[in-house]
Amino acid sequence: MPPMVVAAEIHKHFGSLHALQGVSLEVEPGEVLCIIGPSGSGKSTLLRCINQLESVDGGAVWVDGELAGFRQEGDSLYALTDREVARQRLASGMVFQRFNLFAHMTVLANIIEGPVTVQKRPKAQMVAEAMTLLQRVGLADKRDAYPAELSGGQQQRIAIARALAMKPKLMLFDEPTSALDPELVGEVLAVMRDLAASGMTMIVVTHELGFAREVAGRVVFMDRGRIVEMGPPQQVLGSPREARTRDFIAAVL
Ligand code: ADP
Numbered sequence: 001m002p003p004m005v006v007a008a009e010i011h012k013h014f015g016s017l018h019a020l021q022g023v024s025l026e027v028e029p030g031e032v033l034c035i036i037g038p039s040g041s042g043k044s045t046l047l048r049c050i051n052q053l054e055s056v057d058g059g060a061v062w063v064d065g066e067l068a069g070f071r072q073e074g075d076s077l078y079a080l081t082d083r084e085v086a087r088q089r090l091a092s093g094m095v096f097q098r099f100n101l102f103a104h105m106t107v108l109a110n111i112i113e114g115p116v117t118v119q120k121r122p123k124a125q126m127v128a129e130a131m132t133l134l135q136r137v138g139l140a141d142k143r144d145a146y147p148a149e150l151s152g153g154q155q156q157r158i159a160i161a162r163a164l165a166m167k168p169k170l171m172l173f174d175e176p177t178s179a180l181d182p183e184l185v186g187e188v189l190a191v192m193r194d195l196a197a198s199g200m201t202m203i204v205v206t207h208e209l210g211f212a213r214e215v216a217g218r219v220v221f222m223d224r225g226r227i228v229e230m231g232p233p234q235q236v237l238g239s240p241r242e243a244r245t246r247d248f249i250a251a252v253l
C-alpha cells in the first residue's frame, strides 16, 4: 500500500523565521505517529502544512497519493483552485488543543453540520451516523446538550466525533489534551486509543509520553524546525540517541 502521508523536504518561513527546515516523513495507512518536541519547534506548523491550513515554501506533501495543492498533467503542475484545495483538505480531520465546537449548536448539530452542509449528505442518514459516533465516544446521552454544558474532556470527545463524521482518511491531533484538567485527559486518550485500534491513520502531537509509548508505531522528536530523531517508541523514548531528545524527555516526565 502507498503511504497515507508523505512529506518531502518541506520548508516553511514566517517572515525571517525558518519554522520548518527540510522536514521529511512518511506515515503508512493505519500507523499512529506521535510527534514530540519543545514549544516552537514546528510541530503545529507541520500538521498545518499536512492538511493545507498552511502552504509549504519548499518541498511537497502527498496525502493518500495526492500532491497537496497541485494537479499534475504530464510534466506540468497546475495550482489547484481554493475549491479543489478544500476538497483535498477533507481527507484529513483535525482536532486542536481548544475544542472549537460551535457554541450555539447542540452536540448533534455540531456533528452533522459539516457532512450536511459541506458534503451534502442526507440529514436523516447523518443523524443516524452521528448517534453511532456519539456511542463510540461514550456520549450518546449528550446529543441535545450545548458545548457549555459539557466538561472539557467531553467537548474534546465531541470534537473527535465531529471530525470523524466527515469520514477522513487520516486524523491529525494537535495537543488534544493540553488544555484539559488532568483528571479529564484519560477519557480523551481512551477514545484516541480506540480509534488507533480501529485502524485509523493518526498523527498526534502530544506531551503524553505514556500514550506515545503505548499507542505510537513511531515517535518523532522535533527541535527548531527539524526532525532530530524518529523511530519506535522504545528507541526514541527509551534510549534516545540525541542529547536534545534525552533532555526533552527528562523535562516532560
Ligand atoms: P510548536 O507547535 O512546536 O510549538 P509552531 O509550529 O506553532 O511550534 O511554531 C513554530 C515557530 O513558528 C514558532 O517560532 C512560532 O512562533 C512560529 N509561527 C507559527 N505560526 C506562525 C504564524 N502564523 N506567523 C508567524 N510565526 C508563526
Ligand code: MG
Residues within 6 Å of the ligand: 043, 044, 045, 174
Ligand atoms: Mg503547537
